[in-house]
Amino acid sequence: MSIEQAALLTVLGAVVFLDQWPAFQSMLSRPLVVGAVVGVVLDKPADGALWGALFEAVYLGLLPIGAARYPDAGLATLAGSAVALSAPASVAPPVGWAVAVALATGALGDHVGGFLRRWNGRTAVYVREQVTAGDLSAPGRAIAIGLLRGAALGAGVSAVALTVGLGGLALVVSTPWSGPLPRSVIVLAAAAALTVNGTRLFVDGRSRLSAWGVGLVLVVAAFGLMG
Amino acid sequence: MQGVGFAWAIAPGLDRLYPDPRARGERLLAHLEPFNSNPYLATIGIGFALRLEQEVARGSAGADYRLSRLIKALRSSLGALGDDLFWVAWRPTLGVIGAAVALATGSPIAALMYWIAYNALAQSVRWRGVRAGFASGAGIARVLQDPFWSRASGITKTAGAAASGAVLGGALWAASSGGLGGISVFFFITAFLWLAGLRRGSRGRWLSPSVAFLVVVILLSVVVRVSAGGLP
Incomplete structure (x- = not known):
């Protein structure tokens, strides 16, 4: 990975972290999208799409409802995909190391997100005081500062994750400890995770079970007809 | 910082x-209260608050109290509706479809289509929310009780269930090309992930989906290593 690519991924980390909840929430931070963008940055778009789909399957069931705490799936995907795509083409994809780095990055992103929420909470108290004192531009300033600090934290987490992930990759890539798996097995594992998490999420009654069965039968029939 | x-x-x-x-x-100080709601439907609250703010500015008796009370009631209703439609239904359904297409084709176009489809609904609701909230005024309850919300959520979840079944069908077909070994591997992974995600009393699941997936990867790597490429 070149310095330019690493810098681009760090900037992407800032955008992904902001998109997760502090700002846009346009789903640029979803694993499917992050994986594809990482693939484009590292000039391996097809592999990026595969790793994005894999992490989308793994993190599909995380729902940001109420006070739920959950790993930062976007930063996890950024680090995991970047590590997987940086392995030499001569070895099998180091899926074990990539998933481990992703899990650790997701947990770190969750902690940093909690820290940012508390920080923003203190800022909100400060904004009230400023508005009470007659400074009506305080909310706008607080939002701008909140975005800047979110971007800095997202970029920081990405930089740490990429450094650790790529540094570790150099040590484990040619050993069994990287979890080398053939591409076909990775696709099967991702499809299994997608099936399990999707079924768990949606099949909650007889009518949805029927829809699930219809989807299954239709696809098998379609493949059967195509031979 | 929604407040x-x-x-x-x-x-x-x-x-x-x-x-x-x-x-x-x-x-402005009155509107700095926490507004913990759904990010896409929060704009309905903004439009509604502006409408009542007009009454406050005209000096209607008790309008500021009414505004404060209704906004508090509105934020939880908007949160519940928005969470059910966007977080529980729309996002994961598109996620299943987008991930399945990406796995099948290996094309990043699937991610682009996912992003466009998600935002087509989310940003249009966000954009139109201010106008809808402002226009509804005291009739905001009618907007919240509109059958559109429950119908859209129900249809989307049914589509998500069908897509999940379709993924299983496609995966079984792909696994069968690897013979009995391929189908066995797929069933092992699916069964492990399913069992790992079962609820364990009131203490949550045995393993989180991401940790369960890591365990699967490690086990598969050991098997591949031991059988020296005997898997599909």
């Missing part, structure tokens, strides 16, 4: 309604 964000979003309206900075500051 600060809400106040910032409503500030241009307050500028027009209250030329006096002191009165504007008092009303």
